[in-house]
Amino acid sequence: MTTTALVYRTGRDPLGPVHDLLASPALRELVEMFDGDWPTRGGPRERLASLKAFSQVWDLRKGGSRLAIAADDGTLPTDRILALAEQLGMVEPAPVTGGHFDWVLVLGGLASSCRSRAEYAASLLGQGAFTADEVCFLGSFRALLEGERDDAREFAPDAGQEVYMLEALADAEFPSTAPWSTTVDGDPEKAPRRAQLRGERPGKPGVRLYAARSSDLSRNANTADTYRQFARDVRLDARRVLLVTTHIYAPYQHMDAVRVLGLPFHCEVETVGTPPHLSRQVFGAPRYLQELRSTILSAHALVVACEAEE
Known part of the structure; x- marks a missing residue:
């Protein structure tokens, strides 16, 4: 999965990334590293349900922000x-396949991630990728959270909410003299x-x-909510459609x-992720474990x- 492009085409098996995940020796090693039992019975749904339950051991957010995930304290086999x-496939993303896209979606998130994504999308377009x-x-x-406000002040000093931070990035990376037409x-x-x-x-x-409006008012709008608003x-x-995100989130956001x-x-x-050297963040082992859980959930x-469509 290291260099495989994340591409879904109509008529192809949509579960290709799922089969790759379940066949991955790396995932099995990680599960067993944390004393989990590798599921061998049932189909993909049953095996993933088992991994989903097990992966709570990697849920370091506990319902909070990713900023709340503690840094690596040296107790994990980090390397x-x-x-x-x-x-x-969570570290070095494959390059974009190229050609023409009807839409490029720059996904929201924390300030530093959004800035890197916007810059990367503009760079790829400018290079003719x-x-x-x-x-x-x-x-x-x-x-915006207190932990990301310092990052946001560098390019969106007046933004208090994520969407206005994204607006500032759009103006910076895709400048235009034309005004915005906006409805709320x-x-x-x-x-x-x-x-x-x-x-x-x-x-x-x-x-x-x-x-986007949240589909679950106990939380902020998530990635799927923003996809649905765009699709409507x-x-x-x-x-x-091309999605631009951060390499660590690419597998789950693609699914x-x-x-x-x-x-x-x-x-x-x-889906293409920003390369690590452009991401403005160094992710430690806890963050990779958290996003591996996200990948299993997705x-x-x-x-x-897919079963509902059959």
């Missing part, structure tokens, strides 16, 4: 975990999880900006995109969605 994470009709920034009205539904200050925003600015490429806004059938965008709308989905959700 081996990082080597296995690389085998699982691909062409695109529109670049879309996907986020929410999530309030709901009250972003009093009920940010119920609110949503849609913005559009003409150009070559055109730029869109989204803040465009004619997505049989189109080609979420296959489930939410690729399967129902019959579109091609490709793989299980994708299998369930």
Whole structure:
């Protein structure tokens, strides 16, 4: 899985990444490293359900922000975990396959990650690695956390919420003299999880900006929520979409995109991660374990969605 491009094409097996994950010696070694039993019975759904339950041992967020994950304290076999994470495609992403994309989706998140993603998308376009009709920034009205405000001040000093941080990045990396046309539904200050925003600015490429409403008001909008808002806004059938994210999140965000965008709308989905040297973050072993759990959860959700379509 180390250098395989994350690409879903209509007519291909959407569970390809799931089969790769379950066949990975690296995943099995990590499970057994933490005294887990490798599941051998049942199909992908049953095996992933077992891994999903086991992976709670890697849930270091406990419902909180990724910023709350403690740094590596030296008690973990860090070098081996990082080597296995690389085998699982979470460290060095494959390059974009190229060609023309109808939409490039720059995924939201913490400030430093968003900045690197926006810069990487602009760099790839500027280098001619691909062409695109529109670049879309996907986020929410999530309030910026204290731990990311210093990063955000460097490029969005007035932004208090994720979507306005993304707007500043869109203006910086895809500049235009054209004004934004923006509509807001709901009250972003009093009920940010119920609110949503849609913005559009003409150009070559055109730029869109989204803040998604959460499908679960106990949390902020997640990646799948932002995919759904984007899909409701465009004619997505049989189109080609590129996701730009951070390398550590690419496997799970790709499977979420296959489930939410690729399967129902019959579109091609490709996901590319920012290379580590451009990511402005050095991820330790705890972060890789956390996002491996995210990958298992997304793989299980994708299998369930595929079975529902049969």
